Amino acid sequence: RSSTRPGHFASSRTVPARIDRLKSRSFSTFSNTAWKLPINAQSKARAHSKHKTDPAIMVAATRRQRARTASNTGEQALLVLRKTGWMSTPDDARSEAVCRAAALADDTYAFVDTAEGRLAIDAATARLLVEAIGTEPPPLSDAEDFFACRARHAAWRACEASAVIIQYAERGACDSAYLLLEAGFVPAAVGAYRRSVSVALCDDTSDVERIQAFELASRAALALEILASAVIGYSTEDKYAFRTTQEDVCGEYVALGVLETFSAVLAASKLRDSPAVAYQRHHMLNLAGSTFMGLRDLSLVNASLVRDIGSYVGDSDGQIDSCALYALYALTVMQDEATEASKSLTDAALEALCEPHLVEAIAHAILRGRAVSGGFIIEVLAKNAPSHARAFAKPSVIGALLEVISLNSDEARTAYAKQHTYGSTSRWTEHTGFVAADGGHVEHTREVDELCAYALLSLLMVDAFTGEPKLEAAIVVPIVDKLRASCVDPTPGPALYELRNKCLKILQTLAQRHAKAIMEADGVDVAIDLLKQLKLPGSTAVPRFTQLAARNVCAFLAPLISAGPAYADAVRLELKEYTNHPESQTFTEYTHLYTHRLTFEWFCDQLLNAPGGPPEFMLE
Secondary structure: OEOOOOOOEOOOOOHHHHHHHHHOOOOOOOOOHHHOOOHHHHHHHHHHHHHHHOHHHHHHOOHHHHHHHHOOOOOOOOOOOOOOOOOOOOOOOOOOOOOOOOHHHOOOOOOOOOOOOOOOOOHHHHHHHHHHHHOOOOOOOOOOOHHHHHHHOHHHHHHHHHHHHHHHHHOOOOOOOHHHHHOOHHHHHHHHHHHHHHHHHOOOOOHHHHHHHHHHHHHHHHHHHHHHHHOOOOOOOOOOOOOOOHHHHHHHHHHOOHHHHHHHHHHHHHHOOOHHHHHHHHHHHHHHHHHHOOOOOHHHOOHHHHHHHHOOOOOOOHHHHHHHHHHHHHHHHHHHHOOOHHHOOOHHHHHHOOOHHHHHHHHHHHHOOOHHHHHHHHHHHHHHOHHHHHHHOOHHHHHHHHHHHOOOOHHHHHHHHOOOOOOOOOEEEEEEEEEOOOOOEEEEEEOHHHHHHHHHHHHHHOOOOOOOHHHHHOOHHHHHHHHHHHOOOOOOOHHHHHHHHHHHHHHHHHOOOOHHHHHHOOHHHHHHHHHOOOOOOOOOEOHHHHHHHHHHHHHHHHHHHHOOHHHHHHHHHHHHHHOOOOOHHHHHHHHOOHHHHHHHHHHHHHHHOOOOOOOHHHOO
């Protein structure tokens, strides 16, 4: 069973990665200097935020006073654990740590990482949180005091509280998070996100209001992203904390108009070069990736949105680049799983994935540690849109794939992975061809060299190189070299089998057209070496996969024999010489069985037609 879904590959979308983003947030609104406001705007911003950003004044306000002001603002919600310090983060949570009196009026925040214990909320608390998220902030006033300032931020504090609850539920430490969803969290959070983005992008909005609107939009987007990621893999029949599915959640996001807001953010990014818009774009791309990963009706994603997201692949900001590529990766994951043509990406959207800028950006991404996402996009496009996928048959893309394929050691793969700190460097699947120590299937980690080999094979299978014989021929030597390297101190297991299988299929596809290049690269000698290693010491392969390993080599040699008499004689002589080695007994043992009798018969036919006649044992 193979999967490309989250949980089946090491992804930057995991809880620790989201926690890193939570750590970077400030308790107060964005600092004015961070957004480079004009001096007069900075003064105005300080006038409105003095009390809520001054730790001394915050500490001076008593918890009882703050609790009273929280009673009608939806702040009666969650208090994980009070810690000393202005922005300290709790590392442990007390059992049933819900404080309806103090709620989020505490001066520390409920960030969770290594927290222990459980949380629980009731329906009333969930309703208060949702009400706070859905309430528009009151207008700015020149005479705002501490409590008025806090009231203006009730919505984003409620978003953060909701995010904490969801994260606890994701870890199995909160069984009542479903109450938050039943109270209307999704419509409220999507509404807050869309409304805040609209306010922030409006030309008539003041600088202070724009900053605060962006702040709320970021909090809402992060909470929505955390929810979409938390419900992965669950079903509605399970009695668990959310009682919904990823598909339902992401489908609701889109039904409520989140895609239109994505387009608005990206459109604004083209017109405004400001840190605030860039920060919002980052959150938007994160949310887009999480939304796409659960979206079943991809026809709702228009080509212009795909094109706009793709324009940020290759961005100088590594995080933006990674988020944009992940969003497109998520689209192709769901495209690969689509069962109805009417709910697949439109032809225009598929074409947008193959535009020249994006093709070059994906080639660069593959070189810089992003082979998982880049390679999979190529795979899916070759399968679902072969006419468009031919755009990837370019020297830059093929060169990038071959360079990653040439990584022949764990050290080389580790060095490659270190180039990219924002995404995954492998996928995994359960492999049925090998037996684990407990008798079950072996988990197979698909490393980047195998993934790139499969992407390359996918392009060859759809004749993407038509009219490019020199580019095709350039593939031969690196693939033969890869197979040769796999024969040096091999570690038996699914990784070795699958890598050899992909490389042999590549050569099999090229054999008729590039037999000369294969012979000059000693491809036949390498094939014989593979036959000598059908059953390695310590291998737990089931008999069927040992048979397949033999068949894969013969399937490569067969079109090479058909390429011409000279090639046929050279191959048959090598096969004849192979029978003098004791390893040939393993070939005979596994291929003479009924299930692979054709492989054995083909092998015998080649020996009978070998120059100088068949081996002596066949004449006896």
